[in-house]
Amino acid sequence: MLWTPDGVAEVRPLILMGHGGGQHKKAPGIVARARRFAAEYGFAVAAVDVPGHGDRPRSEEHNRIIAEMRTRAQTGGEQTPLLAGFHALLAGQTVPEWQAVLDAVQELDYVSAGPVGYWGMSMGCALGVPFIAAEPRIRAAVLGLNGAETSAEAAAQITVPVEFLVQWDDQWVPRAASLALFDLFASAEKTLHANPGKHGDLPVFELDSALRFFTRHLG
Amino acid sequence: MLWTPDGVAEVRPLILMGHGGGQHKKAPGIVARARRFAAEYGFAVAAVDVPGHGDRPRSEEHNRIIAEMRTRAQTGGEQTPLLAGFHALLAGQTVPEWQAVLDAVQELDYVSAGPVGYWGMSMGCALGVPFIAAEPRIRAAVLGLNGAETSAEAAAQITVPVEFLVQWDDQWVPRAASLALFDLFASAEKTLHANPGKHGDLPVFELDSALRFFTRHLG
Numbered sequence: 001m002l003w004t005p006d007g008v009a010e011v012r013p014l015i016l017m018g019h020g021g022g023q024h025k026k027a028p029g030i031v032a033r034a035r036r037f038a039a040e041y042g043f044a045v046a047a048v049d050v051p052g053h054g055d056r057p058r059s060e061e062h063n064r065i066i067a068e069m070r071t072r073a074q075t076g077g078e079q080t081p082l083l084a085g086f087h088a089l090l091a092g093q094t095v096p097e098w099q100a101v102l103d104a105v106q107e108l109d110y111v112s113a114g115p116v117g118y119w120g121m122s123m124g125c126a127l128g129v130p131f132i133a134a135e136p137r138i139r140a141a142v143l144g145l146n147g148a149e150t151s152a153e154a155a156a157q158i159t160v161p162v163e164f165l166v167q168w169d170d171q172w173v174p175r176a177a178s179l180a181l182f183d184l185f186a187s188a189e190k191t192l193h194a195n196p197g198k199h200g201d202l203p204v205f206e207l208d209s210a211l212r213f214f215t216r217h218l219g
Numbered sequence: 220m221l222w223t224p225d226g227v228a229e230v231r232p233l234i235l236m237g238h239g240g241g242q243h244k245k246a247p248g249i250v251a252r253a254r255r256f257a258a259e260y261g262f263a264v265a266a267v268d269v270p271g272h273g274d275r276p277r278s279e280e281h282n283r284i285i286a287e288m289r290t291r292a293q294t295g296g297e298q299t300p301l302l303a304g305f306h307a308l309l310a311g312q313t314v315p316e317w318q319a320v321l322d323a324v325q326e327l328d329y330v331s332a333g334p335v336g337y338w339g340m341s342m343g344c345a346l347g348v349p350f351i352a353a354e355p356r357i358r359a360a361v362l363g364l365n366g367a368e369t370s371a372e373a374a375a376q377i378t379v380p381v382e383f384l385v386q387w388d389d390q391w392v393p394r395a396a397s398l399a400l401f402d403l404f405a406s407a408e409k410t411l412h413a414n415p416g417k418h419g420d421l422p423v424f425e426l427d428s429a430l431r432f433f434t435r436h437l438g
Contacts (some may be wrong), residue, residue: 167401168411182413183387189422192387194401194411203408205435209428216424 001025002105003034003045010042011110013218015117016098016138017047018124018131020145022204024054033119041211043218044111050127051093061089065109076133084150087126091151094127095134102137115139118213120144122166122173126150129181140217142210145170145199147177148184155184162187163213165206166194173199220244221265221324222253229261230329234336235317235357236266237343237350239364243273252338252426259389259432262437263330267320272310278310289412301370306345310370313346314353321356334358336433340384341365341392341418348400349373359436361429364389364418366396367403374403381406382432384425385413392418 004012006191015037019030025047036043058066072079106113116137120128122145129151132138133139141158144165148155162185166178182192195203222229234256238249244266251262271277277285284305291298325332335356339347341364348370353355360377361386367374381404384395401411414422 188415190415190423191424192411192413194413196407196409203410205410208431212427 001030001034001045003038004110005038005042009110010114012042012044013112013115013117013214014044014046014102014105015119015214015218016101017045018098018118018120018122018128019047019050019053019092021123022053023123025049026054036207037211037214041215043117043214044105044108046105047103048097050090050123051097052090062086065089080147080149083126087123087150090123091127091130095131098131099135102135106137114154115218117141117218119210119214120145121145121202125181129158130154132160140214142213144178144193145173145202146181147173148180149177151181152184154187155181158185159187161189161213161217162191163210164190164192165202166192167199168194168196168200170199220249220253220266221327222257223329224257224261228329230331231261231263232331232334232336232433233263233265233321233324234338234433234437235320235346236264237313237317237337237339238266238269238272239340240342241272242342244268245273249364255426256433260434262336263324263327263431265320265324267316269309269342271309276363277415281305284308299366299368306342306369309342310346310349312369314350318354321354325356326422334437336360337362338429338433340421344400345369348377352376352381359433361432363397363412364392364421366392367399368396370400372401374400375405377404378406380432380436381410382429383409383411384421385411386418386420387413387415389418 017030019027030047037043037045049056052062069079069082102116105111116140118128118132118138120143124147125143128143132141133154140161142163163184193206236249238246249266250390256262256264268275271281288298288301320334337347337351337357337360339362344362344365347362351360352373359380361382383401
């Protein structure tokens with residue numbers, strides 16, 4: 001999916017959005033954000049389905065891990081190591097895929113070949129961290145709703161400006177794990193925004209803040 | 220001190236700024252912020268010297284506590300209980316003084332008699348918390364660089380929107396104490412912004428954020 005503003009012929013900076021776990025490239029949150037990014041600030045916004053999500057089939061390995069996560073959820077077992085393994089498996093596919101997406105979208109004559117932004121929460125953060133670490137075109141990132149366990153090594157390689165969102169009462173990501181991930185980023189400019197509420201309750205004003213952050217860093 | 224924008228005849232919302240420990244109403248940080256608040260966003264900004272600061276003499280009790288804090292600093296003793304006592308002593312004076320300042324400034328025909336904002340870091344946060352808890356005219360506050368020890372009871376009475384700033388490598392305020400103060404606010408809208416750096420290293424973009432926060436809440 002590629003969103004661009006109506007009736008604007010200028011070349012515009014690209015933002016790639018990574019969707020959350022169980023979601024897809026046309027999930028309502030992705031669409032609503034992409035439309036605002038395009039309409040109000042003139043960004044081009046791209047989103048693709050992660051393997052096993054949206055229009056893309058699950059592999060046998062995906063199904064095996066997801067079944068095991070369901071079992072552990074029912075029996076109260078520890079989810080984090082499984083989730084970290086699942087994210088590592090997915091990142092091995094999404095990092096080169098997303099690099100190819102940048103290649104393709106940046107060939108369009110109305111999309112800037114310059115600095116690119118990345119936006120991703122939850123699984124979109126877990127997969128975004130290794131992607132940003134590997135991809136020098138990404139020059140600013142809004143990340144959040146994820147802990148350090150699933151992407152610690154890559155996080156320590158990130159040096160671009162990061163705006164990092166934490167939900168203070170997140171029922172899935174322990175507060176300490178979020179703060180630990182923020183600590184790991186090697187960026188000279190990184191800013192953590194924490195707000196009350198559960199995993200899905202990001203306040204609307206954080207979208208305004210993300211837009212200003214990208215505008216500041218992608219020009 | 221009262222700052223207002225040049226050549227604007229309209230009635231404008233008031234923001235009271237509380238200065239930090241050892242500073243005063245005309246400290247460079249206060250002046251720079253007040254000028255931007257007035258010039259770029261049209262706020263009226265007031266600042267007064269806290270007792271024992273700027274043009275106001277220290278009492279014998281101030282001198283006794285300050286001497287004891289110096290001694291403990293040299294001997295490595297625990298500063299927090301002394302500082303909490305000092306702030307409580309000062310707040311007993313500043314809360315009614317600041318209420319009188321609002322009374323006086325809001326009588327000016329170019330200052331709005333409506334909602335007022337409060338901005339205070341460090342000691343300005345420690346004294347601001349009991350002030351905001353006591354003063355219903357304050358409807359939005361930017362606070363930070365202070366921990367829970369010196370104003371816990373009053374913090375739990377605050378229900379107005381709060382933007383709370385934490386310096387992640389603050390050499391004076393432990394991170395856990397800052398997070399504990401943020402936790403105490405009873406506000407439905409509260410947002411924590413944490414940035415790398417020491418006590419005095421607030422990034423410039425937080426001033427932009429504070430201005431947007433006040434604009435959103437004071438209209």
